[in-house]
Amino acid sequence: MQARRIADLLSARLIGNPARDITAAASLATAGPSDLSFIEDAKYLDRAAQCHAGAVLAGEFAAGGVPGLESTLIIVDAPRLAFARAVAFIADSGRTPTGVHATAVVDSSAQLGAQVSIDAHAVIGRNVRIGTRTRIGPGCVLFDDVEIGEECELIARVIVYAKTRLGHRVLVHAGAVLGSDGFGFAKDEQTGAYHKFPQIGRLEIGDDVEIGANCTIDRAALDATVIEAGAKLDNMVHVGHNVHIGRNVVISAQTGIAGSSVIEQNVVVAGQVGIADHVRVEEGAILGAQCGVPSSKVIRGKGVIFWGTPARPIREYLKELAALARLVKKRS
DSSP states (O other), X not given: OBHHHHHHHTTOEEESOTTOBOOEEOOTTXXXXXXXXXXOSGGGHHHHHTXXXXXXXXXXXXXXXXXXXXXXXXXXXXHHHHHHHHHHHHHHHTOXXXXXXXXXXXOTTOEEOTTOEEOTTOEEOTTOEEOTTOEEOTTOEXXXXXXXXXXXXXXXXXXXXXXXXXXXXXXXXXXXEEEEOOOOEEEOTTTOOEEEOOOOOEEEEOTTOEEOTTOEEEOOSSSEXXXXXTOEEOTTOEEOTTOEEOTTOEEOTTOEEOTTOEEOTTOEEXXXXXXXXXXXXXXXXXXXXXXXXXTTOEEOOTTOEEETTTTEEHHHHHHHHHHHHHHHHHHO
């Protein structure tokens, strides 16, 4: 992709050679003549002057040019965000559909959009619908009545249970399991035996969601587990049945969310957080690493960081730690 095309896609201003060919992306230290790189802050201008990138994204601080820099400059408002978008443009321009691999098994009732790719040993069930330019990676299994939107990618060995629906531009990394049974049982008080409660609901995933490697997301018992548009799940996140995750929620690795909890939009959840059942985390709250949220609790506070178990505002948590330290010191 030529530099002028990248600038046009980003609605950016270009300084230098607009015909520079860009085929990949790299850091300032390793970029070569066909690579795109970026400068996030004016303090890196000296480093940029020594780089060999074909094109460099920079903020208004570089609008006057960079002495010694031979690269094409592309001036944007937010260089890091623009770099992420530009790399996606370059990657998308290089994608070529491969069709259906000879070893894939595709049911005759499945509906495949234009330029769909289905790789080796994938299995596509009855009445599955796959949107335009979606790629189903090697070893993936889509059970009956699954719906996948346009421009999605299932990297490899992704298992999608029946009645699961994915929106457009959803990226699912290797080993994820979507729409499996929730953990629900009814106890017979006379015998002590547990009997499986029906898990016959569905899983709905919105547009532009990314799901990390080895994530597991349960379908609802009777209604729907929902992950709204723009949510990002790191590797090894578990989402229980009937959970509702709002728009643009970010969840880090090894977090577990129990059934029927609600995570409202723009919440940030750090690593190894445990969220019990029927919890509500309200809009914009931040759960710090390894904190625990007990059943039915409401976490409220836009922009407030919560820490500890049970989770409470970090200022309160630190005061408690300080008080405990004083008590221990006094006794010793």
